[in-house]
Every structure is written in structure tokens, then in C-alpha cells.
Amino acid sequence: MAEGGTAPPPQVFVVDTQASYISTPRDKKSSWARAGQKILFLLLGLLVLGVLVEGYLIYILYQRTASFSHCGSNMPCRNLTHTLGSENQDGRTSSQRQTKESNEIPPHVTKKRPFAHLLGSEHPVGDNNVVLWNSLAQHDSVNIEYNNGRLIIKEEGHYYVYSRVELDVSKDTTPIFHKIMKTSSGYGKEIELLKATSHCVHKNPANCAAEDIRSSFLAGIFHLQEDDKIFVTLSNVEKLHRSANGNSLGAFMIEP
Template sequence: MAEGDVDPYPQVFVVDSQANYVSMPGEKRPRWVRSGQTFLLLLVGLALLGLVVEGCFIYSLYKKTEGGTILSQVGSKDSNDIPTVRPHLEDIQQRPFAQLIGSDSYIGENNEVQWEDKNGETVTHNMGFEKGRLMVKEDGYYYIYSKVTLNVAEECELIQHKIIKATSAYGKDIELLKSKSLRCFNPTRSPITHKEDIRNSFLAGIFHLESGNTIFVTLENSPKMLPRHTEYLMGAFMIYPGGLLQE
């Protein structure tokens, strides 16, 4: 073919259909990313569920208080009234208690100490008093106490101070508390110093008492007691109402 001639036929390129193609793999997210998204969705679901449960609880509480009865009972911020739990206070105020002081004729029959229930710092509330004895009207646990003051300078006797419960359930009285004291005159003392030897005896404890029980104090081989009424006391007060507690 001479130079400058143009070939009338275009060149043909043959594509080999058997050639191998190299496919590029698609982009794949790491596993921790997928796990994090799942965990985040779970947290969002739990938060929404919590809001629904809280809303239901608030609505239920509002319905039970009939539109805010509790708030009206507590009082507004501007109120000067102090909220009180009336049933509890009323229960405490009605609990029995008593305190007695010594009588002029301090020792009666069978060594029973006599008490005064009308003068001085004496009080009886929901408890009876008859012939030197406290009378229980309500079942419960009571704190019982007794204190005596003695002048034992001229005695040499075994002094016994007791708190006793009398009940129809038993054939005899029951000793609840007892103290013993042996005091003897010392002849080596001067006449001035041995005229007085003041001793105190105090008994106290918690016991279950029933309606109809009586409580009294005895003083065996007692020396002369001090004349001041406030030197010897007997008292009781309920600390827990009701029958015996089951273990």
C-alpha cells in the first residue's frame, strides 16, 4: 500500500472472553462496630421501657391519693404546722404508767412497803392502786422499778428488798427482782460517825404483766427508813403492749 493511502476498513480489536476478571471485594464493617450498634439500640429500648413504667407508676400513685391527698395532709410550705403521726402518738399517750412515793407508815403487814399515790411527785395513768399495790389493767411488757434508802448504822441483819407479782394464775406470789444486803454496826466507830450509815437499794427490770396482776414491794428485816418520802419510790410503765412475744 502506498504511503498516504487510507485503509478503508477500521481496525478490529478482539476481546478474549476467556480472560480472568479480578473482582474487588466490597467494604465490610468490623464486628465490634456491629456489636456496638446492637448494644446501643438495646440501651435505648430499655430507657424507653423505663420511662413507660415510671409513667404508669406515677399515674397509679396519683389515682390512689385521689389527686394529691398526701400533699394536702403534709401541708404547704407556707404552713407553720408540724406534721404528726397521730395514731402512733395517741397509742403512746394511752400506755399505762405509774410512780409512787413512800408513805408515813412505810411498812405494813407481811413486810410490804406502803406507798402514797396522791401527794408529791406521784401519778397513776391507766393503772390502779389499792392497799399499797399497783394493779395492772392492760397486758404488755412493763419496765418496773423500786428504790429504797436505808440507815443501817445500828443493825446487823440480812436486809432483802424485793419486787413481787401477785397473780391468780399461780398458787403463790412470784418474785421478780431481789437484792440482799448485810450491814453490821462497827463498835470501833466514834459515837458521832456511827449514827448514820446510808445505803440505797435499786431494783429494775422488764417483765410481761397481764390484766389483773398486782405489783408490790417488800423489805425484810428492814432498819429505820429515812423519813423523806422521795427517798423511796416504786413505779412501772408499759413499753410494749400485748401478749407474750413468740420466739
């Protein structure tokens, strides 16, 4: 206690136990910084990977261009390089290629298809109105034979069959029937394939020319089997004009 005066009052401190605790907010800037660093590292890694891939592709391109630069203008060398590159891509070796090529038929090698072409004969009259032909004019006898006015098919397939005749229709108005016939081992009778009619157009035979020659042509595609026989008949063979170049019978295979 001081002399001559009163002592100051004592200080009193009160502690409030009911006061609420106020938390200090975290620093948001530091979390965003860490996320930005991660994204930056990721982009940097992708950049490095892209550089490595680009370098590898450039190396492959350099190797290929180097092989062509060694060939220069030598075309066989360029072809060999291209062949080797193709083999590496499809995984086949040269021996495998040679085996495959040896088993293939060259495109220019084709099988000769059967055909025949007969011209008119000086003695065309045969039995049962069958026209006879000059067998010496037959172009090909392989797989197609000729016998007694008939073409005998020896190989099954689709054939183009044709016949042309020149007929003297003067002084006769009776129609002359020109037919291409077929006989087959599977049938017991003759089969008519094609038919045409020729005659003088005038009702009065006196009005017909002294020598009125008419041409008749028949043609069609038929499926013929082995041993089928093709022949021509005329209702009046005597009216056939004796012309070697004007009369013909032929057939050739168009598809097996």
C-alpha cells in the same frame, strides 16, 4: 490456476475436539463493591435512627424544662410539677395517694404508754411486810392502777420495774431484805423478781453510827400480763426511813 506457474497449496484447518475448556475468572471486584454498598446503607440507617431517638429525648427534656420555667421561683408550683411527674411514672392518681395517706397514722401521733411512779408515804407499814405508798404521787393511772401498796398492770407488755428505799441500819446488824415481788393470776404464790440486802457493816452494833442510812435500788425488765400485781416488801418495814423523795416504786412499758 495461474498462468505459467503452479497454484498455491490449499489451507487446511484442523479442529481438536479433545481440547479442554478454560473458564474465564469472574470479576471479584464487583462482588466486594456490592457488599460495601450494603454495609454503607446499614450504617446510614443506624445513623438516621440515632438522630431520631436523640431528637425525641431532646423534646422530652424541653417539655420538662418548659414546665419549670413557667413556675419560676414559685416553690409550690415546682412541688406540684414534681408530684405530677411522679404520678405519671408510678401510674397512681392523686385520689389513690389521698386514700393511702388517709389510712396512714401520722408519724407524730403516738400512743401513750402506761407508766406509774409512787413516792414514799408517811405510813408505809402494810400487811405481810408490804410497803405502802402515797397514791396521790402516782403520775399516771391509765392502764396501771394502785391498790394497797400494789401496782396493778392493765395492759400486757414488757415493763421496766424499779424501786428505791432508804433504810436506817443503825444499831442493828441484822440484814434487811429489799424485794420486788409479783403476783399473777396464773400462779398460786408470790414470785420474787428482784432482791437486795442492806445492813450495818460492823459486827458490833455499838460501832454503827447513830443514824446510818443505806440506800437500796432495784430495777429490771419483765414481761407482765394483765392483772399482774407488783409490790415491794421489806423484812423490817419499821427500818424504812421516812423520806418521800428517797423511797419510790415505779413501772413503765418499754415495748408492747
